[in-house]
Amino acid sequence: MLTALFSGLGLGLSLIVAIGAQNAFVLRQGIRREHVGAVALVCIASDVVLITTAVAGAGAILAAAPWLLVAVRWVGAAFLVGYGLLAVRRAWKPTGEALAIGEEDHAVMATTASSGAPTATLVRTRSLTSVVATCLALTWLNPHLYLDVLLLGTVASTHGDQRWWFATGAVCASITWFLTLAFGARLAGRWLRSPRAWRVFDACIAVSMIALGLRLAASA
Template sequence: MTSLLSGFGLGLSLILAIGAQNAFVLRQGLRGEHVLPVVLTCALSEIVLISIGVLGFGTLVARAPWAVEAMRWGGVAFLLVYAAIAARRAWIGGAALRPGGQMTSLRAALLTCLAVTWLNPHAWLDTVVLLGSVSTQAEVPGLFGAGAIVAAAVFFFSLGFGARLLRPIFARPAAWRALDAGIALVMTVIAVGLATG
């Protein structure tokens, strides 16, 4: 039980920090677009990433420091591009940001979801490297991984479906612009942290 709770706690603490994936899920939840497919895609992706880490990839990466460095600099580039896209949305504003604006296709939403998950080295560092490394010290690594998986699923479903409670605030285009500006700032800060840390 200790391993399960430890995995849940660490998994939740890692995923709570806003990142590209969380920002995208929040945005989809606020717009009410394809929420179930998006949260399922995120949850299933996390299951795979956490499983890779717990099943030993974290140890493999620890033996190949160049892989961690490559992930780090890839993460910096990815986060800066995502920050630039969010900054552009904040700058131009407009009807496309309104909840009732033009709908994103399911295909486009899922491709974006997969990109912000699988092409984001920051996600790999958190789930595969960090959780994988910590799981080696757990009493039962499998239960530790299961706890982290449950935390990810609970978080994504809560974020995606709970975002609707914030819709009255985001009925104004200015709120969408502020959200995108905040996302751009946070992504830039994370990128700088990765680059310097």
Template sequence: MVIPADLIQAALLGLGTGLALIVAIGAQNAFVLRQGIRGEHVAATVLICALSDAVLIAAGIVGIGTLIGAAPAVVVIIRFAGAAFLLAYGILAAKRAIRPGALTASAQQGPLSRKAAVATVLALTWLNPHVYLDTVLLLGSVANSQAGGARWWFGGGAMLGSVLWFSALGFGARLLRPFFARPMSWRILDGLIALVMFGLGLRMALGA
């Protein structure tokens, strides 16, 4: 079976567009990176991120993006809830980076439970309004601009981009483990994560 060129082009466009949106540093990526470096529940974390993106992209393609666009109050509620979560997470990361006693929290503490890891990645994903704007509204709109069935090939390409990125980020992070064998490296990482969380949280709260 020969796949028409226009469908392949739609899939490649979806792949490139999806990667362009997903690769940007954010709370979700920072958490996946941290889990990958620690080697904790990496498969579950990557799977949740990829599946969540797939669901949201599919929702945008079938038209839920239009519904959210017509109900701005929903976006506002999600924005403030997400901002509160990001700021709280940033405070925890800042404590680990600043307090001498917290230096071992990242490098030597017991592993994060699967339940806690799943709850955190779900919150970082579904309480982030930028995720809805990028996947449901933006990708959904671009997908629906494709002719006929090409919109699903575009969506499939975007979903593949999500799988590739989160897999590379989560499973590839182990290459950084030698660097993070030193406690000070964890302090630096937590400091960077705190800055990212604070920045995203404040931008989200201000609607920027």
């Protein structure tokens, strides 16, 4: 039991803890403190579905229909490039976006050099529906997700009757990682309180997303 549990935990972490579109999005939302709980829940729920279907034998279905991976690869490439271009626009032409300081703050207070009086710069927040939709797209349009199904299904089958303990370990890995990334990201907020820092951050996201999208397209 413990062997299968820790095997699932280790493999789960090795598949999740990697720089990619999903993790970059979770990190950004965590730093912004914008719908953080919902984003973490979507990622965890998606992984639960992935792990459950993989252990139940969905890997064999994907192996029998390789065209699914090709289709997802093209759609995912287009989405990643599009998301990257939006990040380019944010970096090139900032919209006054800043990081909220407090848990429930919707404004960033700045002191003017002339009067010393505080002024408020409103933080532009996205709707919950928009954030969840983006998170779902970044998760399920990633072809590596389906490769993970194949791998998880294959490894889980080697544990026989203990395969669901393997699945439990993989789910624990997902819960631990996404809660840590989402809610721990706010600690980085102190370095991202200026518009310039956000422009640099968005530029890095843009390069990462466009590079991932082009790589997917090239491999299709």
